Amino acid sequence: MNLTRRFEKLGREAKQALREYNRISGAVDISSSPSVSFIGIAELVGVLGIIVPQMANIAPVLTPIAAIGLAVIVLFGATFHMMRKEYKQIGVNIVFFVLAVVVAVGRM
Numbered sequence: 001m002n003l004t005r006r007f008e009k010l011g012r013e014a015k016q017a018l019r020e021y022n023r024i025s026g027a028v029d030i031s032s033s034p035s036v037s038f039i040g041i042a043e044l045v046g047v048l049g050i051i052v053p054q055m056a057n058i059a060p061v062l063t064p065i066a067a068i069g070l071a072v073i074v075l076f077g078a079t080f081h082m083m084r085k086e087y088k089q090i091g092v093n094i095v096f097f098v099l100a101v102v103v104a105v106g107r108m
Helices: 002-025 034-056 062-083 087-106
Strands: none
Touching: 034 062, 034 087, 062 087
């Protein structure tokens, strides 16, 4: 019970700190928007679309298609980070984009 209260308090403090950061920096909090959920779910489905067809040898032609789709979704994620002025996180998106393109080209 006590541990649950601590986590609840920590969550409230984190949300308050995020609101304060957004107020000071002028950033808009869009982290709860449907676009963030869409990007996250689409990335997970894209990764499964890259791995499963090739691994199961069922329609391996879907692997490069999924890789291209994942590359597009990663670009959406990079755009999201640019909108929030989170430039440090864009490097990760670039790495994932390059990996997705390499898989797409290598499996065509």
